[in-house]
Amino acid sequence: MKFQKICIIGLGYIGLPTASTFATHGLNVLGVDIKPHIIETLNKGEVHIHEPGLSEVVRKAIQSGKFTAALKPEEADAFIIAVPTPFQENKFGEYNGVAYKLADMRAVISAAESIMPFLKKGNLVILESTSPPRTTVDLVAPILARSGLEAGLDFHLAYSPERVLPGQIMRELIENARVIGGVNSESAQAGHDLYATFVKGQIVQTDATTAEMVKLMENTHRDVNIAIANEFSRLADKFGVDVWEAISLANLHPRIKILSPGPGVGGHCISVDPWFFVEAAPELSPLIYHSRKVNDAQPEFVVKITERALGALDNKKIAVLGLAYKPDVDDLRESPANEIVHMLQEKSAQVKAWEPYNPDAIMPGINMAPSLDEAIKDADAILLLVKHTEFGTLNPEAIAKKTKARIVIDTVNGWDSEMWKNAGFQFFRLGDSKSKTTN
Ligand SMILES: NC(=O)c1ccc[n+]([C@@H]2O[C@H](COP(=O)([O-])OP(=O)(O)OC[C@H]3O[C@@H](n4cnc5c(N)ncnc54)[C@H](O)[C@@H]3O)[C@@H](O)[C@H]2O)c1
Numbered sequence: 001m002k003f004q005k006i007c008i009i010g011l012g013y014i015g016l017p018t019a020s021t022f023a024t025h026g027l028n029v030l031g032v033d034i035k036p037h038i039i040e041t042l043n044k045g046e047v048h049i050h051e052p053g054l055s056e057v058v059r060k061a062i063q064s065g066k067f068t069a070a071l072k073p074e075e076a077d078a079f080i081i082a083v084p085t086p087f088q089e090n091k092f093g094e095y096n097g098v099a100y101k102l103a104d105m106r107a108v109i110s111a112a113e114s115i116m117p118f119l120k121k122g123n124l125v126i127l128e129s130t131s132p133p134r135t136t137v138d139l140v141a142p143i144l145a146r147s148g149l150e151a152g153l154d155f156h157l158a159y160s161p162e163r164v165l166p167g168q169i170m171r172e173l174i175e176n177a178r179v180i181g182g183v184n185s186e187s188a189q190a191g192h193d194l195y196a197t198f199v200k201g202q203i204v205q206t207d208a209t210t211a212e213m214v215k216l217m218e219n220t221h222r223d224v225n226i227a228i229a230n231e232f233s234r235l236a237d238k239f240g241v242d243v244w245e246a247i248s249l250a251n252l253h254p255r256i257k258i259l260s261p262g263p264g265v266g267g268h269c270i271s272v273d274p275w276f277f278v279e280a281a282p283e284l285s286p287l288i289y290h291s292r293k294v295n296d297a298q299p300e301f302v303v304k305i306t307e308r309a310l311g312a313l314d315n316k317k318i319a320v321l322g323l324a325y326k327p328d329v330d331d332l333r334e335s336p337a338n339e340i341v342h343m344l345q346e347k348s349a350q351v352k353a354w355e356p357y358n359p360d361a362i363m364p365g366i367n368m369a370p371s372l373d374e375a376i377k378d379a380d381a382i383l384l385l386v387k388h389t390e391f392g393t394l395n396p397e398a399i400a401k402k403t404k405a406r407i408v409i410d411t412v413n414g415w416d417s418e419m420w421k422n423a424g425f426q427f428f429r430l431g432d433s434k435s436k437t438t439n
Contacts, residue, residue: 001124001156001189001190001193001194002077002193003027003077003078003124003193003194003197004027004028004077005027005028005029005030005075005076005077006022006027006028006029006030006076006077006078006079006080006194007029007030007031007032007073007074007076007078007079007080007115007118008022008029008030008031008032008079008080008082009032009033009073009079009080009081009082009083009111009114009115010032010033010081010082010083010084010107010111010129011031011032011033011038011042011069011082012033012049012082012083012084013049013051013166013169013331014082014128014162014164014169015031015033015080015082015083015128016031016042016047016049016054016058017051017054017057017164017169017170017173018080018082018128018162018173019031019061019067020054020057020058020060020061020067021057021170021173021174021198022197022198023061023064023066023067024057024060024061024064024066025197025198026066026197027066027197028066029061029066029067029068030068030069030070030073030074030076031067031068031069031070032069032070032071032072032073032114033069033071034071034110036071038069039069039070039071042058042062042069043062043068043069045058045059045062045063046058049330050329050330050357050358051166051167051169051170052167052168052170053170053171054169054170057170072114073114073115073118074118075118075120076118076123077122077123077124078123078124078125078126078190078194079115079118079119079123079124079125079126080125080126080128081108081111081112081115081125081126081127081128081129081140082128082129082162083107083108083110083111083129084107084129084268085103085104085105085107085108085129085130085131085272086103086104086268086272087101087102087103087104087272087275088101088102088103088104089104093278093279093282095282095283096282098289100275100278100279100282100289101272101275101278101279102275102279103131103132103275103276103279105131105132105135105139107129108127108129108131108135108139108140109139109143112125112139112140112143112144113143115144116143116144116146116147117147119144119147119149119155120149120155121149121154121155122154122155123155123156124155124156124157124158124187124190124191124194125140125144125151125155125156125157125158126157126158126159126160126180126191126194127140127158127159127160128159128160128161128162130161130162130215130216130219130269130272130273130276131159131212131276132212132216132276132277132279132280133209133212133213133216133276133277133280134209134212134280135159135212136157136158136159136181136183136208136209136212137151137183137208137209140157141157141183144157151183151187152182152183152184152186152187156182156183156186156187156190156191157182157183157187157208158180158181158182158183158187158188158190158191158208158211159180159181159208159209159211159212160178160179160180160181160191160195160211161179161211161212161214161215161218162215163176163215163218164176166326166329166331167328167329173198173199174198174199174200174201175200175201176199176201177201177202177203177204178195178199178201178202178203178204179204179206179210179211179214179215180192180195180203180204180205180206180211181205181206181207181208181209181210181211181212181214182205182206182207182208183207183208185205187208188205188206188207189205191205192205215273216273216274216276216277219269219270219273219274220273220274220277220288220291222259222270223265223270223271223273223274223288223291223292223295224274224287224288224291225258225259226259226260226261226262226265226270226291226295227265227290227291227292227294227295228258228259228291229243229247229258229259229260229261229262230261230262230264230294230295230298230301231294232246232247232258232261232431233261233301233430233431234301234431236431236432236433237301237305237430237431237432237433238433239433240433240434241433241434242429242431242432242433242434242435243261243430243431243432244260244413244429244431244432245432247260247261260412260413261298261430261431262298262336262411262412262430263298263299263302263336263337263340263385263411263412263430264295264296264298264299264302264336264339264340265295265296265298265336266325266326266333266334266335266336266337266338267325267326267331267333267334267335268331268333268334271292271295271296271334272334274288274291274292275292278292298336299336299339299340299343300343301430302336302340302383302385302409302411302430303340303343303344303347305409305411305428305430306318306344306349306381306383306409307347308428309381309407309409309426309428310380310381310407312347313344313347313348313349314347314348314349315348315349315350316349316350316380316381317349317350317351317352317378317379317380317381318344318349318350318351318352318379318380318381318382318383319351319352319353319354319369319375319376319379319381319382319383319403319405320337320340320341320344320351320352320353320354320375320383320385321354321372321375321382321383321384321385321386321388321391322337322354322355322384322385322386322387322388322391323335323337323338323341323353323355323358323361323363323366323368323385323386324337324355324357324358324386324388325337326386327386327387327388327389328357328388328389329357330355330357330358330361332355332358332361332363336385337353337385337386338363338366340383340385341353341366342365342366345365350367351366351367352367352368352369352374352375352379353366353367353368353369353375354368354369354371354372354374354375354376355368355386356372356388356390357388359371373402376399376402376403376405377402377403377404378403378404379403379404379405380404380405380407381405381407381408381409382399382403382405382407382408382409383408383409383411384408384409384410384411384412384414384415385411385412386412387412387413387414391414391415392414392415394415396415396419396420396422396423396425397423399423400423400424400425405425406424406425406426407425407426407428408420408425408426408427408428409428409429409430410427410428410429410430410435411429411430412430413429413430415427417429417435
């Protein structure tokens with residue numbers, strides 16, 4: 001199938017890199033978003049999100065005239081939906097007395113409805129948003145059928161999961177293997193033909209529900225494996241063991257690869273997607289459910305270690321380093337660090353947070369410091385919550401001169417305990433009950 005014009009619905013971390021990359025590979029692209037400020041920013045050639053290499057590609061795409069942004073879709077050869085699929089904030093499902101989170105599919109529904117009036121015979125529609133199993137066939141196809149056209153018969157419909165790593169999106173979009181699941185084989189082939197415009201990785205065709213499940217399995221596998229690492233960190237703490245040492249020794253076994261524990265699991269993928277399985281089949285997913293619960297409880301463990309280091313937290317001044325949900329990104333959504341700050345404040349600690357990737361972010365209820373120096377100046381303790389590269393290179397001797405704090409708490413194994421101790425700090429590390437006793 002040949003494509004001249006495509007329309008991409010949702011211009012965030014996934015939609016915008018995808019739209020601009022299609023445009024720089026020769027297609028005419030209309031990017032659609034419901035937020036007017038995004039449309040205005042993009043049409044000026046500027047970018048509203050931080051992703052290395054993205055602004056250059058967007059600028060090139062806009063200048064070439066191949067990429068424009070608008071608030072409404074138009075007729076096109078293909079439509080790609082890349083809108084958010086978070087979970088619902090205040091509504092829960094229930095199974096055997098336990099509550100589970102529910103997917104919020106309103107953006108996918110309204111995106112599909114916005115395409116419907118422009119759908120023509122022979123078009124291709126692709127859902128990229130991470131979605132519960134059977135969304136393409138049971139939710140999107142019926143909405144599009146209101147156009148009078150039938151998926152798989154009159155137009156092609158497919159699901160294609162996105163597995164790019166924030167921070168590396170522009171490279172991985174092109175190089176990663178891509179799965180295309182069609183509602184029939186012609187739809188999968190049409191999806192293949194579209195992404196072959198720029199994808200250099202393998203493009204594998206399957207059915208839509210398999211492709212949906214592949215994406216959820218990838219993130220659930222990671223979540224469950226992080227949960228066991230987090231549980232190990234609590235066990236090590238109880239038994240006077242350094243979990244980091246124990247994991248590195250266990251990983252010497254040729255068939256063992258235990259992941260790293262940390263302050264919790266965040267972001268809008270790994271902490272969200274496993275719930276889609278639980279919602280779809282709670283009776284079949286007890287392991288997935290409990291892994292989510294373990295990871296969601298890890299911020300409490302961080303607070304416990306902070307109390308161990310500082311005693312009662314009321315009026316204690318804590319400099320928090322890092323608010324992003326993972327290292328070297330500016331994305332603060334669903335971040336465990338955010339939750340930890342609120343939990344510390346509930347215990348009357350005075351927290352100043354320094355996030356070098358997003359210093360101007362407005363985080364409700366969080367006191368954002370304008371600089372590292374400002375965050376640590378009057379602090380009683382420094383709490384490392386994200387393993388940003390630049391935190392790893394901090395010099396403890398230099399920090400000691402800039403802060404009153406003599407306690408550091410490392411939740412990500414980002415620092416060398418000996419260096420901090422030699423600079424006069426008491427050192428506490430998550431999952432390492434040895435760290436405070438050796439000096
Ligand atoms: N960001 C990632 O690293 C990543 C990786 C894999 C999969 N995903 C999945 O991709 C999907 C999109 O994620 P994202 O990170 O790009 O989200 P995002 O929040 O960065 O961007 C989504 C954009 O869609 C817009 N939008 C919402 N409803 C709309 C509508 N009805 N019509 C047009 N625009 C609409 C929003 O204004 C926003 O700009 C999600 O399902 C996510 O789980 C994301």
